Amino acid sequence: MSQKKDASVAAVLDLLDLLAGEGPANRFEAVVEEARRQGVTGADLRRVEQTKRLALAIQARLERRQQWSAALTTLVDTASDLASPHTVEDTLKIITRRARLLLGADVAWVTLPTAEDDGEFRLHSLDGHVTMLNARLRLPKGAGLAAAVLAHRAPLWTSDYLTDDSFRHAGELDQWISAEGLHAVLAVPLSRTAAAAGSLHVADRSVRHFSADEIALVNMLAEIGGVALDRAVYLDETVAEMSALRERVLRAEAGQADARGLAAAQGALLDLVLGGCDPQLLVEECRLRLGAPVLLCGPRGAAIAASGDLSGGALEDFARAAKDAGTLLDPSPALLDDGIWCLPVLAGSHHLGALYVQAGPALSGDTAQLLRYAARAAAVLLSLQEGGGTVLEGQFRDELLGDLLISAPRPRDVLERRARRLGIGLDQPHVVVVARPDGDAQAHAATRASSCARRLNGLQTTHEGDIVLLLPGTDPGAAARTVHDELSSLPGSPPTVSGAGPVSDPGAVLHGYREAARCLDAMIALGATGTPASTHEMGFVGLLLSDQVDAERFIQSTIGAVLDYDEQRLTELVRTLDAYFDTGGSPTYAAEKLHVHPNTVARRLERIGDLIGPDWQRPERALEIQLALRMSRIRRVLRERKAPPGDAAGAQDA
Incomplete structure (x- = not known):
């Protein structure tokens, strides 16, 4: 009995020694089997087995604490790594890589809302994937674990994604999950404050049940990552704004330099004009500053001065373009043929001429402004030459x-x-x-x-x-x-x-x-x-x-020639006109009324046409002639009443 007692005590000591030395679990069972071979039975054997179970439980707890400590160390390292400035893309890569290492998972990724803000999501920064089916993969609104996680604002997991019907599936995502051979998927919300929230996913290519500790670790990583992602987004926006501001500053400096150059050019042109230069000197200065042939013309197109490579053919091109353009009044440069630009020379509302420049098919903003300055200087010069007023x-x-x-x-x-x-x-x-x-x-x-x-x-x-x-x-x-x-x-x-x-x-x-x-x-x-x-x-x-009714002028302009003819030749053309209109335009009835032959009326009407025009019988002319006849008749009656009585002059045919 004493020997068996010693064997059981030795077995307990061996188990404690294995526990202290962190021996493998199969060695604990070997100690119990050795005690059985040495004849340990009964209460002593049960004590050895209980000691084995306690030792294994202590060892498992120690291992769990070690794992938790390692996980916390990983989280601390992750937080330290994310504390350094990173871009959004680099931050997402750090989060997915650390999540996969933290759980020993096969694949990790992040889902974020699309830029269109249409309720859809896109996969970002995949780590551990082996296919390219995820390229530009989008999740429709309300589909996948991502939508369920954001709806509940809590972690969700499934041991076998494709067979789980507790959430809405998306065809393209299921196809990618199948191609990757993934089964277990854990998704936690990626806590963010500055933008719409996303989610962090880890997945295994085997069926797996995630423990509470694993879920808690990934959740903490998502919280740390969310804060870092917010800062990365803000940093990227700040960098972009600084870059845009730097570009604006550079453009402003360039514009300021161009403005100084344009101001200097304008001052030089005006100094020439105010110094009493002639048009030729001004045009030559314009050519030097514009780097192109220049022609100054007067208001009727006559050339005043020219400078540059203006051979006979070039002058013909300028003349043809000027003729086609006519008189331009728009103060902006106008493109004519063969790259010739025209700008009117205006002094207020007065057109003094035009300035032509052969500067090619396009004008830069500085060249166009310099051309405007040249036209203004030419306007001042021409105004001064015309007397200055x-x-x-x-x-x-x-x-x-x-x-x-x-x-x-x-x-x-x-x-x-x-x-x-x-x-x-x-x-x-x-x-x-x-x-x-x-x-x-x-x-x-x-x-x-x-x-x-x-x-x-x-x-x-x-x-x-x-x-x-x-x-x-x-x-x-x-x-x-x-x-x-x-x-x-x-x-x-x-x-x-x-x-x-x-x-x-x-x-x-x-x-x-x-x-x-x-x-x-x-x-x-x-x-x-x-x-x-x-x-x-x-x-x-x-x-x-008319403000002042001039009946005399109207009568003279309408039938004055007929009246003068009757007065000079003692004919009856006016009386014939009266009879013609009174009888409705019938020469026959007019002849009967006048008691003359119809041929006589016809000859008189021809003579009337010779005097006042062949279109006198058109309705509008006939109306004016009849009005003039009536006004002439009234005028004659009024004059006869005022004039002393006298013999009436005879009349004869025309």
Whole structure:
């Protein structure tokens, strides 16, 4: 018995020795078997077996503590690693690699919301994968463990992903899980505060049940990773903002340098102009700064100065481009043929010419601005050569005509004195012209009309939405046609232009304007838009529109030739016209009324056509002729009442 007792004590000591030495678990069972061979039985054997179980439990607990300690060390190392600045992509790679090592899993990845914020997720930073099916893999909204984890805000796991129906599956993700051979999957929320949350996943290629300690470790890693990911996102955004700010600073510095260069160029050009240079020197300076051939032309296209490689062919190209462009009024450079750019030379609203540069098919912003400066310098130079008062004179002309059109007129002597300073005599005959262009062409038309008025030594202004001109002359119709031709070369529909007058008194300008404005409104109402006309050319309509009804002028312009013929040759053409219209335009009935042969009436009607035109029988002309006949008859009756009685003169056939 003593021998068996010693054997059981020895077995207990061996078990304790194995526990102290962290021996393998199979060695513990070997000690129990050895005690049985030595005859240990009964209570002693049960004591040995109980000691084995306790030793194994202590060893398992020690191993668990060691594993937990190692896991905590790994977490600390991970936190220390993530404490250093990393990009978002590097941060995600650290999180997935440490998660896989922490649990000894086969694969780890992170799911994050897509940039479109449409409720879908995308896989990021896979670690341990062996296929490429995950490329651009997206999870539809509400599918996979990721959606379930974010919905519950708690860890979820499955021992066999493809056979688990407790969550919604996604076809592409299941295909990838199958291709990777994954079974057990653990997903925990990736805690974030600065952006939408994601989830951290670890997976094994075998069926596995995750312990509470493993879930807790991965959850802690996800919390640490979420904080680090927030900081990485903020860091990336800060770096991007700093990079963008640096680019803006560089662009601003470059723009400032360009602006200084442009300011220096503008100053140099103006110094040349103010120093009394001629156009040729200015154009040569422009060529040096623009690096391209330059041509300066006057308002009618005549070359003033040229510089650069302008051979005969180049000059022909410039001339052809200038002819095709016409008169440009847009202050921005316009591309013509063969890379030739054109910019008008304007002094206020006055067109002084154009600047042409052969700079290629495209202009940089600095070149375009330098070209504008060159055009302005040319405008100053040409203005100074014309006497230095072009812009100011144009303003005086506009203001003078504006004062002539107000209802409360200024003193006549003041207006005449102001006009004389501009070389205009308001006591001389002038006609008033009113033009109404399309709305889009109003500004350009006003500039063109101002140039026309200056050229004709007249006045121009804009009044009540219309362009008004006061031009020297006695024929308002001819003046209206001149202005119409001048403005019709602009883009868009031709303007409607009317004329009235002549006027020879400052106070009569307003009446002439009103008459021309009424004529313009009548032309538009009659469908005559886009044409020129005057009140004198509109027949009886012009008679009605006139401020002062001039019946004598209307009669003379309509049938004056017939009246003069009757008076000079003692014929009866007027009486024949009366009979012709009274009988409804029938020569036969007119002959019966006049008691003459029908051939006589026919000859008289032919003579009438020779005198007033072959179209006198058209309805509109016939109406005016009948009106003129009646007015002539009334005038004759009134004159006979005032004149002393006398013998009536005889008459004979034409």
